[in-house]
Amino acid sequence: MDLFVFDEAYFLRLRDRDPLTESHFVAYFSELLQIKLRARFIPSHAIDDIKQETFVRVLKAVRSDSGIREPERLGAFVNSVCNNVRMEFYRSSSRTEQTDERTPDPPDQTVDLEGFLVTQQTCAQVRRILRQLPAKDKRLLRALFLEEKDKDEICREFGVDREYFRVLLHRAKQSFREMYQKGSQAAGGKALLFAFLLYMEG
Amino acid sequence: MNHSDAVRLKAAEQYLLGEMSGPLRDEFEEHFMGCAECAADVRAGAAFVESTRAVLRLDPSLAADPATQRVSSGWFAAILRPAIAAPALLVLLAIAGYQGIVTIPRMKAQLARADAPRTLPEFSLLAANSRGETPVVVAVQPDQPFALFLDIRPDPAFSVYTCEVEDASGRPAFSLQVPAGEAKNTVQIFVPGSRLTPGPYVMVVRGIAAPQGARGGGVEVMRSHFSFEYLK
Numbered sequence: 001m002d003l004f005v006f007d008e009a010y011f012l013r014l015r016d017r018d019p020l021t022e023s024h025f026v027a028y029f030s031e032l033l034q035i036k037l038r039a040r041f042i043p044s045h046a047i048d049d050i051k052q053e054t055f056v057r058v059l060k061a062v063r064s065d066s067g068i069r070e071p072e073r074l075g076a077f078v079n080s081v082c083n084n085v086r087m088e089f090y091r092s093s094s095r096t097e098q099t100d101e102r103t104p105d106p107p108d109q110t111v112d113l114e115g116f117l118v119t120q121q122t123c124a125q126v127r128r129i130l131r132q133l134p135a136k137d138k139r140l141l142r143a144l145f146l147e148e149k150d151k152d153e154i155c156r157e158f159g160v161d162r163e164y165f166r167v168l169l170h171r172a173k174q175s176f177r178e179m180y181q182k183g184s185q186a187a188g189g190k191a192l193l194f195a196f197l198l199y200m201e202g
Numbered sequence: 203m204n205h206s207d208a209v210r211l212k213a214a215e216q217y218l219l220g221e222m223s224g225p226l227r228d229e230f231e232e233h234f235m236g237c238a239e240c241a242a243d244v245r246a247g248a249a250f251v252e253s254t255r256a257v258l259r260l261d262p263s264l265a266a267d268p269a270t271q272r273v274s275s276g277w278f279a280a281i282l283r284p285a286i287a288a289p290a291l292l293v294l295l296a297i298a299g300y301q302g303i304v305t306i307p308r309m310k311a312q313l314a315r316a317d318a319p320r321t322l323p324e325f326s327l328l329a330a331n332s333r334g335e336t337p338v339v340v341a342v343q344p345d346q347p348f349a350l351f352l353d354i355r356p357d358p359a360f361s362v363y364t365c366e367v368e369d370a371s372g373r374p375a376f377s378l379q380v381p382a383g384e385a386k387n388t389v390q391i392f393v394p395g396s397r398l399t400p401g402p403y404v405m406v407v408r409g410i411a412a413p414q415g416a417r418g419g420g421v422e423v424m425r426s427h428f429s430f431e432y433l434k
Binding site for chain 2: 005006028029031032035036039040041042043044045072073074075076078079080083087090093094117118119122123125126127130131135138139141142144145146151162165166167169170172173176177180181
C-alpha cells in the first residue's frame with residue numbers, strides 16, 4: 001500500500017485519472033476515514049455515504065482548475081473535506097424524523113472475522129502476541145478492549161496508570177505492525193498487479 | 203502537530219484508546235492523514251485492537267485469570283471426604299449445568315450482539331428545548347445502545363460542562379463531563395443499552411467554571427426533554 005508517495009507526480013496522475021493511482025488513493029484513505037468515522041460512533045451506512053461523498057468532492061477539487069494548490073497537503077485536504085461532510089450529516093440527521101415502530105430492526109450481527117481490518121491472518125498474529133504477554137497484560141487487554149471497562153476502574157483494579165495502557169498498546173502494536181505490514185504489502189501488491197493487468201487488457 | 207509531537211505524545215495509542223478528544227484529536231487526525239508513518243501506525247493499531255477483540259471474544263481462555271490452587275491438610279482435607287464432597291459435587295454439577303445450558307449461552311449471545319459491528323440509532327436533542335414542546339421520543343430495542351446529539355452554546359466563562367440525564371423525579375440516571383473545547387461542536391453522547399428505563403427524562407447541561415471534579419454544582423445553561431421507550 002505504500003508504493004506511492006503523495007508528491008507532485010502522484011497529484012498529477014490523480015488529476016489525469018490514472019487508474020492505478022486512483023485505486024491507491026481510494027484504498028489508502030478509505031481505511032483511514034473508516035477508522036476516523038468509527039471513532040465518532042457514526043453508523044456504518046452513514047460512514048459509507050460520508051466516505052463516498054468525501055472522495056467525490058476531493059477528486060472534483062483535484063481535477064478543477066481552481067482546486068488544490070499544495071499536492072503535499074492532499075491528506076489534510078481529504079481530512080478537511082471529510083469533516084465538512086460529517087458536519088453536514090449531523091445537521092441533516094437533526095432534521096430527519098425520529099425512528100418509528102415501522103422501521104425494521106437492524107440485522108443481528110454475529111462475529112465477523114472477515115470484517116473491517118479483522119482477518120484470519122490478523123487473528124493468528126494477535127494470538128501469537130497474546131501468548132507471549134504476561135497474564136496481567138492479557139487480562140488488562142481483555143478489560144480494555146473486550147469488556148470495555150472504565151479506564152479509571154481498570155487502573156485501580158490492576159494498580160497501573162494510563163501511561164501503562166499506552167506503553168502496553170505501543171509494544172503490542174509494534175510487534176503486530178511488522179507482521180501486519182508484510183501481509184498488507186503482499187495483499188496490496190497483488191491488488192495493484194491485478195488492477196494493472198485489467199488496465200492493460202482494457 | 204508534527205510527527206515528532208505525535209511520537210512524543212504516543213498519539214496513535216491515545217487515539218486508539220479513545221483518550222483524545224476535541225482539538226487534539228482533530229489535530230492528530232489532520233496529521234496522520236498526511237503522514238505515512240503515523241497513518242501506518244494508526245491502521246496497524248486499529249487492526250490490532252479489532253483483532254484482539256475478536257480473538258478474546260472467541261477464545262476467552264487466552265486472557266483468563268491464572269488458576270491458583272493450594273492444597274493443605276487439616277480442615278481442607280476434611281471437606282474433601284466423600285461424605286461431604288459428593289453431595290457438594292452434585293449441587294455444583296446442577297448449578298454448572300444450568301449455567302452451561304441457560305446462562306452462558308444467553309450471555310455469549312448478548313456479548314456477541316454487543317461487540318459485533320452494528321448500526322447505532324441516534325436521536326437529536328438539537329431542537330428540543332425547555333419550553334415544554336413535544337419532547338423527542340427515543341425508541342430503541344431493550345438493551346440496545348443509542349446516541350444522543352445536542353448543541354451546547356459555548357460560554358468562555360465555563361471550562362467544562364456536565365450533561366446529566368434526570369428522570370421524572372429528578373434522580374440522575376447518568377452524568378458525564380464535556381470539556382469546553384468539545385462543546386464548540388455538536389456533542390454526541392453514546393448511551394449504553396439498558397441504562398434507562400421507559401419514561402420521561404430531561405438532559406440538563408450545566409456550565410462549570412471550576413476545574414474538573416466539581417460535582418453537584420454549576421450553572422444550568424440548557425435543558426432538553428425527551429421520553430424513552432422500547433420498540434415493540
